[in-house]
Amino acid sequence: MQNPNPPSLSDKWALILQSAIKSRDPFIGRCIHAPIIKHGLCLGVFLMNNLLNFYAKTGFFSDAHCLFHEMPLKTTFSWNTILSMHVKGGHLDSARQLFDEIPHPDSVSWTTMIVGYNHLGLFNTAINTFLRMVSSGISPTQFTFTNVLASCSAKKALNVGNKVHSFVVKLGLSGVVPVANSLLNMYAKCGDSVMAKVVFERMRLKDKSTWNTMISMHMQFGRLDLALSLFDQMSDPDIVSWNSIITGYCHQGRDIKALEMFSSMLKSSSLNPDKFTLASVLSACANPQSLKLGKQIHAHIVRVDIDTAGAVGNALISMYAKSGAVGIARRIVQLTGTSSLNVIAFTSLLDGYVKIGDINPAREIFDSLKCPDVVAWTAMIVGYAQNDLISNALALFRLMIREGPKPNSYTLAAMLSIFSSLASLDHGKQLHAVAMRLEEASSISVGNALITMYSRSGSIKDARKVFNQICSYRDTLTWTSMILALAQHGLGNVAIELFEKMLKINLKPDHITYVSVLSACTHVGLVEQGKRYFNLMKNVHNIEPTSSHYACMIDLLGRAGLLEEAYNFITNMPIEPDVVAWGSLLSSCRVYRNVDLATVAAEKLFFIDPNNSGAYSALANTLSACGKWEDAAKVRKSMKDRAVKKEQGFSWVQIQNKVHTFGVDDALHPQRDAIYRMISKIWNEIKKMGFIPDTNSVLHDLEQEVKEQILRHHSEKLAIAFALINTPEHSTLRIMKNLRVCNDCHSAIKYISKLVKREIIVRDATRFHHFNDGSCSCQDYW
Numbered sequence: 136m137q138n139p140n141p142p143s144l145s146d147k148w149a150l151i152l153q154s155a156i157k158s159r160d161p162f163i164g165r166c167i168h169a170p171i172i173k174h175g176l177c178l179g180v181f182l183m184n185n186l187l188n189f190y191a192k193t194g195f196f197s198d199a200h201c202l203f204h205e206m207p208l209k210t211t212f213s214w215n216t217i218l219s220m221h222v223k224g225g226h227l228d229s230a231r232q233l234f235d236e237i238p239h240p241d242s243v244s245w246t247t248m249i250v251g252y253n254h255l256g257l258f259n260t261a262i263n264t265f266l267r268m269v270s271s272g273i274s275p276t277q278f279t280f281t282n283v284l285a286s287c288s289a290k291k292a293l294n295v296g297n298k299v300h301s302f303v304v305k306l307g308l309s310g311v312v313p314v315a316n317s318l319l320n321m322y323a324k325c326g327d328s329v330m331a332k333v334v335f336e337r338m339r340l341k342d343k344s345t346w347n348t349m350i351s352m353h354m355q356f357g358r359l360d361l362a363l364s365l366f367d368q369m370s371d372p373d374i375v376s377w378n379s380i381i382t383g384y385c386h387q388g389r390d391i392k393a394l395e396m397f398s399s400m401l402k403s404s405s406l407n408p409d410k411f412t413l414a415s416v417l418s419a420c421a422n423p424q425s426l427k428l429g430k431q432i433h434a435h436i437v438r439v440d441i442d443t444a445g446a447v448g449n450a451l452i453s454m455y456a457k458s459g460a461v462g463i464a465r466r467i468v469q470l471t472g473t474s475s476l477n478v479i480a481f482t483s484l485l486d487g488y489v490k491i492g493d494i495n496p497a498r499e500i501f502d503s504l505k506c507p508d509v510v511a512w513t514a515m516i517v518g519y520a521q522n523d524l525i526s527n528a529l530a531l532f533r534l535m536i537r538e539g540p541k542p543n544s545y546t547l548a549a550m551l552s553i554f555s556s557l558a559s560l561d562h563g564k565q566l567h568a569v570a571m572r573l574e575e576a577s578s579i580s581v582g583n584a585l586i587t588m589y590s591r592s593g594s595i596k597d598a599r600k601v602f603n604q605i606c607s608y609r610d611t612l613t614w615t616s617m618i619l620a621l622a623q624h625g626l627g628n629v630a631i632e633l634f635e636k637m638l639k640i641n642l643k644p645d646h647i648t649y650v651s652v653l654s655a656c657t658h659v660g661l662v663e664q665g666k667r668y669f670n671l672m673k674n675v676h677n678i679e680p681t682s683s684h685y686a687c688m689i690d691l692l693g694r695a696g697l698l699e700e701a702y703n704f705i706t707n708m709p710i711e712p713d714v715v716a717w718g719s720l721l722s723s724c725r726v727y728r729n730v731d732l733a734t735v736a737a738e739k740l741f742f743i744d745p746n747n748s749g750a751y752s753a754l755a756n757t758l759s760a761c762g763k764w765e766d767a768a769k770v771r772k773s774m775k776d777r778a779v780k781k782e783q784g785f786s787w788v789q790i791q792n793k794v795h796t797f798g799v800d801d802a803l804h805p806q807r808d809a810i811y812r813m814i815s816k817i818w819n820e821i822k823k824m825g826f827i828p829d830t831n832s833v834l835h836d837l838e839q840e841v842k843e844q845i846l847r848h849h850s851e852k853l854a855i856a857f858a859l860i861n862t863p864e865h866s867t868l869r870i871m872k873n874l875r876v877c878n879d880c881h882s883a884i885k886y887i888s889k890l891v892k893r894e895i896i897v898r899d900a901t902r903f904h905h906f907n908d909g910s911c912s913c914q915d916y917w
Contacts, residue, residue, distance in 0.1 A: 180208050187213060191220040215243045222251035242268075246279040249286075258286040262295055275302060277314050284317035288324040296321045314343050323352035347375045354383025359392075374406050382415045390419040394428065407439075410447050417450035421457035421483075429454045439516050444471055449480035456480075456487035465496060473503045481507075482514040489518050494527075500887060513546040520553050528553055542569075544578040551584035558871050558898065560592035560793060579610050586613070590620035593869040593896040593903060609642050619651035624903045625912030627659030632667075637717070646678050653687035657694060658902060660916050665691045686715040694916075695724025698732050714744055721750060722875075725757040733757040748774070748781045760831065782876040786850035788858045797853040799845070806857060811848075813856040818847050821886035829879035846879045851897060855884065859891060867894045875900050885909050 167186070183206050189200035203209070213329065214237045221230035234240065234248055245268040251260035265283040275283070280303055287296040300318055308314045315338050322331035335341075335349055353362035366372060366380055377400045384393035397416045400406060408416070413436060418903050420429030434453060441447055448471045455464035464484050470477060481500065488497040500514045501507060512535050519528035532550055535542060542550075547792050554563040567585060570576040576585070582605035588674045589598035602617040614637045621630035634652045637644060644652075649672045656665035669688055672678045685708055692701035702722055705712050717739045724733035733754055740750035751774040758767035774781070787796040797804065804810060822828075830842040851872050860866045876884075876899040888895045889909035897904045905912035 139502060164335070180206075180210055180213075184210065184212050184216065188216050196220060196224070211237065211239055211241050211244065214238075215241070215247060218244060219247050222247050223613055224252075225255065227255060227257070235715065240271075240273070242276050242279060244272050245271075245273055246276060246282065249279060251284050253282045253286050256289075257290075258289045261286040261294060262290070264877055265299070266295075269302065271304045274306060277308055277311050280308060280314045283315040284314075284321045288317075288321045291325045293322075293325040293327060296325060309665060310339060312340050314336070316342070316348065318849055319345060319348050320405045323348055323355075328352060328356060343369070343371075343373050343376065347373075347379055350376060351379040351383070354379060354386070357387055359383065359387065359389070372404070373414065374409055377404070377406065378409070378411045378415065381412060381419075385415050385419050390422070390425070393419040394425070410441065410445065413441065417447070421454045423459050426455075426458040426460060427862050428826075429458060432612045443467070444475045448475060449477045452476070452480040453483035454586070456483040458488070459490075461487040461491065465500075468500060473500060474505060476500075476504065478508060478510040478514070481511055485518045489521050492522060494518055494522050494524060495879070507539070509540040509543050509546060513543070513549055516546065517549050520549065522555075525553060525557065526783060536569075541573060542575075544575045544580045547573070547575055548580040548584040551581070551588045553589040555584070555591045557789075557794075559789060560589075560594055560868070560869065561789070563588040563592055564597075566655050572811065577605060579605065579608055579613065582608075583610070583612050583616050586616045586620060589621065590616075591898070593898060595620060595624040595626070595903070609640070611642060611645055614642060615645070615648040618648065618655060622651060622655035622658050623901075625658060625905060625914070627655040627657075627661065630655035631661070631664065644672075644676060646672075646681060646684070649676075649678060650683050650687060653684060653691065657687060657691040658913070660695050662691060662695050662697065682710060682713050682715065685710070685712075686719055689716050690719040690723070693720055694726070696723075696727050698723060698727060698729050698882065701730055702735070712739070714740060714747065717743070718747075718749060718753075721753045721757075725753050725760065728761050730757055730761050742893060745777070746779050748779050751779060752781055772803050782874070784850055784872070786854040786870055786872040788854045788868070788870050790861050792856065795854070795857060797850045797857070799850050800848045801853055804853075806860065809860055810853055810856045814847060816854055817852075817856065817859075817887055817890065818883075820890055821883060824886055824890065826886045827878075829882060831878070845901040846883075849877065849880050851876060851880050852883065855887060855895060859893075867896060870897045872897060872899045876904065881911065881915070885911055 175700070183202070187199055187202050187206070190202060191197075199217060199220055201884065203213065207214060214233070218230055218233050218237070221227075221233060230248065230251060233436050234244060237244055245264065249261045249264050249268075252258070252264060256448060261283060265275070265279065265286075268279070282610070283299055284296065286292070287299060296318075299321075303314055303318065309318075315334060319331055319334045319338075322334060324661040331349065331352055335345065339346060346365060347846050350362045353359070353365065362380065362383060369376060381393050384390070384396060394416060395798070397408070397412065397419075400408070400412075402476055413432065416432060417429060420426070420432065436443065436447060436451070443451060448467060452464045452467050455467065461484065464487060468484070468802065481504070484500060485738065488494055497518055501511065504511060507515075512531070516528045516531050516535075519525070519531065528550075528739050532542075532546075535546070547566065550566055551563060554566060563585075563614065567576065570581050570585075575581050582601055585601045586598045589595070589601065596741075598620050602613065605613055606617075614633065618630045618633050618637075621627070631652065634644070634648070634655070637648070649668065652668055653665055654666065656662070665688065669684065672684065673680060686706075689701050689704060692698075692704060698720070701723065705716055705720060708716070717736045721733055721736035721740065723734060724730075737750050737754040740747050744750070751770055751859070755767045755770040755774075758764075758770065783798060785796055785798045787794050789795075795804065801807070801810075828843050828846050830839055830846070853871055854870045855868060858870065862868065877895060881904065884897060884904070884906045886909065888906040892908075895906040897906065902913065
């Protein structure tokens, strides 16, 4: 028998090079290069391609480049080898230049570029490269498909994914498990559960990745029963399978089920929990009731020596912080350092400190973060705001603008919320300009915050402008914010028209929308309309009324003088009436001077909240208004004996970024004398115009002259006098008050607006009053 031809020297060296690549031995390969040249074998394409491949895969990039440029003859394999080296090194720009120089790029060339773009997160470029590849007549391989489908998943590009799917079917690759799994993952990530199910059911061969993708998808969509059914069908679920179920339960708020599945995993399988399992079960323990179990899991982590520098450490910090054990969470931060502290853990820790009212340690941690991102900055600002540390929040935001990352829509919305609470229109407008400059003003969160800020600062006109710019987004909160704003500014009929338009375009209202529209009916006295909306909410939109909805209905009936009906409504409520419900009835009883019902409502309030100063004041004022001075005095004495402090009324106005606050008979302001001269002058002028002081608003048994002096020095009148002295003529005055404006002030301000020819906007405890040329937007119904 004749022996086969022995391998040539070229073949031997090619085999050695291939072996050196596998063994990652850089020295053997380099030793061969010189003999190849010496023996004149450098013209052989096969051997030179092997040498080029060796240099590229062992990290000798400069040697690979030199060899590539010296090769007299290059094949597509040569080009692909050097192209792959550039791509794996992350040098996409030079890789693209090389790709454009390839005489005849094949499927490997195109796929290499797609893989490179995909790994660097340039998903759109990867997808476009695939489309160019197909247009060039090059058939994709299974590796091309898995990578481009990964890009479609990342960008949620369902339309392109559908086209890729058609190519897969056309080329007969739908039965290839990795390709089918990529299709399945793409449909799941894009939210098309129907097509995901079709792909899954058509797969003849399924691996664990197939099952895990379907389980994860069902969990993500809240179909827990379907996910559990698939999980039970798996013969040997792996750790990813268990994690999908446990994490899914956590995301759906089913913490107990998550912990039960974790316990079942420990009992029924030999699998050890990994860092993802532990992070999920720790998040399920993030409440005071499960703190003991969380500590046991922490002990297990310490016992098996699991690294706590990353996800597990952050989950431990979040768990302890959310469970009220902020001190332990802080110690873990000190042990692990802040370099691996993620935003979720930081915000949990911050929230923990906020709840106990100790914000300084949170700021220390924030300051220790090397490069806090925009979420951390925002969380710290919100933490200050929640603790009423407004100046700190403002200072941190200014520091963020100067030195930190660019604020995002949530940062801006948080700051606008602060300005809303301050009713600071000037600051709010400045921040609106910042949002426009950052191109965030049209985002939903910022737009909604702007509507609220402008509304609470007294500029309903600007609020409507913002709404008109973003209403096309069909966001329920946007429409709800605008309806509530219109209602609070006395434009109840316009608010109701907007609500009807909302229903017409099939934008479903939520429970907050109904609170807003019922408030609108309350402010304009549309009792029957309010009743219709209440029934619509229950019977058509299937929204169960909350205490807020019931309080709106009581207020609606009470303000309209239907006190008995309001009382019957309270007694027939399916839920226990709260302070707001009885308070609304008591307030209406004071307006309509119904002593008997006022007494009943007050007694109910005292039972729920014995220290409710508003109940004492309202009952005493009702008795005083009906001339029952002795009974009123007894109520006030009872209030004093029980050390219940009455809420003091005050008003404030902001001028040139400074807030000026006034109480009744205020004697502390630096411009006191000028203010009192101004209000005395105004008082005499409006009396000449026909104003008659409503001395019944002074609910004390005093001489008429004394009553009139008290009325003249009410806090909102003093604020108006100060604003008239310190603002340009014809400019709008914006006055804020913490309590309901009294009848006398309401009447006086109408006359003042006509006298000084200015619009005066007064925000009291429940609404805005726009006074202009002698009339008010509430039409004297408030």
